[in-house]
Amino acid sequence: MRNPFRFFRHNIGIDLGTANTLIYLSGRGIVINEPTAVAVNTKTNKVVAIGHEAKQMLGRTPQHMNVVKPLSGGVISDFEMAQEILRQFLKKLAKDNTFAYYQNAVVGVPADLTEVERKSVEDAVIGAGVSQAYVIESALASALGARLPVGDPVANMIIDIGGGTTEIAIISMGGAVTIKSLKIGGDKFNEDIIKFVRDEFQLIIGEPTAEQIKIELGSAIPINDKLELAISGRDLLTGLPKEVILKDMHVRAAINKSLRQIVDAAKEVIEKAPPELAGDLLRRGVSMCGGGSLLRGIDQLMSKELATTVTVVDDPLTCAARGAGIAVENLEKYDYILNSPMRPRDIKL
Template sequence: MFDMDIGIDLGTANVLVYVKGMGVVINQPSVVAFEKDTKKLIAIGTKAKKMIGRVPENIDVIRPLKQGVISDYTVTERMLKAFIKQAMSRKATLRRPKVCICVPSGVTEVERRAVEDAAYRTGARSVLIMEEPVAAAIGANVDIIQPCGNMVVDIGGGTTDIAVISLGGLVVNRSLKVAGDDYNEAMIKYIRRKYNLLIGEPTAEEIKIEIGSVYPRPSDDYMEVKGRNLLNGLPDRIQVSANETIEAFSEVTAQILNAILGVLEICPPELAADISQRGIVLSGGGSMIYGMEQLIEAKTGIQAMVVEQALEAVALGAGKSVEFMHKLKKDS
């Protein structure tokens, strides 16, 4: 009988499921739509995300995770169950899966337990909980087993995890409840304040991905943005520049930068020396905002690089870890 080992990145913005031998088979937004009265599930993932801001009153579209942790337990469980079922349907097996699931490094014991329980209730045979930055490092092929300091900054949707890892474990870490989604919020506020234009979250995210920057571009870029004019209530459009997004994002960016500088300050000197030599590894969707590497480099004096698969690194790391655990068990 085939074994089913899966790694899950249960993120605020996206859920990724990695199946041993198959790679990442599910990569969907952490969004669920259901009927308010009957609680009947209507859509999940991409389909549900497209419904945000566009549903009638009797339908609720929610993100069951906020700032990296479960805020709606029942809905999270339903979402996990649906994704695990989808992932399992791709492989012929009757055995219950062994699961490695990632959480931000700053979660409390209660929050950790909640994730573990949710995974067990979806039918997992065994559950390993792993810190997101450790998984991101493994997923990005950073050799974390050596007695050498590695700094990983995972900027997700709801949390930024900053960790110094050596000998396979966290030496210093900080989890900040500020990340990619806060850039969307900042954009909405900025456009409302400056242009009296109300935009929705999907539009704000589009601006962020298309022209959003935290560091000046070689030449300024522009984008047309549509929304509702708050003065006359009518649809309206404006031009937003990349340089304006730097201004809009400045507070969120400063919080992330200060947290990185704070971790470097309390990092033991030997490990700090390793980091300055090896550089800072960036992962998570939030690290893909234009200029994040350059900004961190400019403010810390240490080279920073976004990993190749910034959105998948955590799931890949979780998946690799289940395979590894499995091997250890077989060998022992």
């Protein structure tokens, strides 16, 4: 007999990112795409806002309110809040449908998570109301989202620059041949900009301003259009408001070192791959995704440094979530690349 509730049974793909959380609903596509942030009233311990609404409050809250970003460097640093965010998003998805039931979730995680950190992601997903959680390495999810033929015996290289991490992998036959996870991403670029502006202009700026500077002026290589932006902050010496004009070259100087570390890590991943696969990369090129891949000229920089074609995928911010969605829609097909705590191979003998 057909299950009368089967239409309410959902499978979802989750990208619980340091900067953004996305949920892919099987058969529908991306249904949630919001910052991984929550605003809490510290007097009552109550959540007052979540996602976009909470991010808008960042740096502007009164003393009794706090905006929490529960992931740091791709890892859950505040379990309760990470779980609360997922719970609220799932609730929002279900709306008033009390029969909604989340059966399976595939959730992306960085490559170098410890067993405990990975378990904490699974627990957060299950605690938020999903019956079974499978984890997938983010780089694999991104490669699926980029529609790379991950199951084929060819090198598929993906570089995902997120907020807290950069995941770099060469994937062949459903597995990572070489993989590297760096705790450097868009957040580090923002920190670099804050430090540069303080050192060079004796001006203190907050994270939202640094983010605006990065997006409006940031580039990985010198660009033709000379960009400028008037920014305001607090003078380091007088403590009073001050405005300075920032140029694109300032931002390049600020983020150069972090960018270099990403380039070097990508080179290392290629160097460690077997020569046959390195040959594939020449022919097939490299794909980039994640919010950091939107930095002007980063594909050109990578292409020059890695001596192959580098392409930023369409819609790079949703790539990992779409990949997690593809995996959950084809659980049996991708079973061999997913990890679950219930699987025998995870049982330590």
